[in-house]
Amino acid sequence: MNMKLDSIDLHILRVLQQDGSLQNFELAKRVDLSASPCSRRVRKLEVNGVIERYVAVVNPDKIGKSITLFVRVWLKSQAAEAIEQFSGFVQSLSEVLECHLMASECHFLLKVVVPDLEVFGLFQLACLGNDQGVRSVKTEIPMKMIKSTTALPLQIPNGYHRSP
Template sequence: MMITLDTIDRRILSLLQTDGSLSVADLADRLGMTAPPCWRRVKRLKDQGILQRQVWIADPIALGLGTTIFATVKLATHDAQATSAFRDQVGVLPEVMECHILLGTIDVLLKIVVPDIKYYEAFFYDRLSQLPGVREVNSSVSMSEVKKSYTLPEITSPTAN
């Protein structure tokens, strides 16, 4: 269900996606409004599930996690039980930052963050390739990160152009 947002709601989302630590008072000040109506809007966005959670983004390099791997996975079968087993197992691997089930020739795309290639090698052989239903895994190492955004794009209706 698509929720209609006005200009102020969109500005709130933009500001909070850029800096989730803004207080309601700071947010209201940047929007040129008082804190109580701003707080009500933020609460409504939370209640509607648009604002889901507030997190701090850690620097992976500073934490010794400087290697990002994108792994594509082909599953042996596509029945509900096998797919569910794979999802359950991949969901508990802390190295897997993202898991996307795809349509097409590749079944799954994983974003994996590890300290180095040697760690990934062990992770691959001991855990990733052992997940239920995995037939084939192809891995690509990210050489550099060109863009990383946590702010969702503002999309207008295709008929608006």
């Protein structure tokens, strides 16, 4: 069930999405609250699962993971057991940042980070081969990242209208 968020909660979330390392005192100042009510609101957002966790966003280029690839995966079988087996296996692959079960022509879409294409070739052979029930793999290689964000939109953008 969704938690009812007021404008102050949304402001807190916007600020924390930009800098999750803020101390409560600084956060309270930025959202125009005193420290105690701000702390209570953040705690309520955490307890209700609106804020799942706090993380550091690492620059992949600075740690030698400068290639991001999108990999479409088709399995040999569409049986629930095959889907679950591959889903469980992909959880163990640190190179896979995201794995989505798709409602399209492919079964899975993976977001993979590696140092270079040679390493990806080895990864594909070792991890996305027939042993894992994979029928075929198609890799998309982006030329340039245009936008990347972890911040979710917290209001309906102008021009969007909900039907009654």
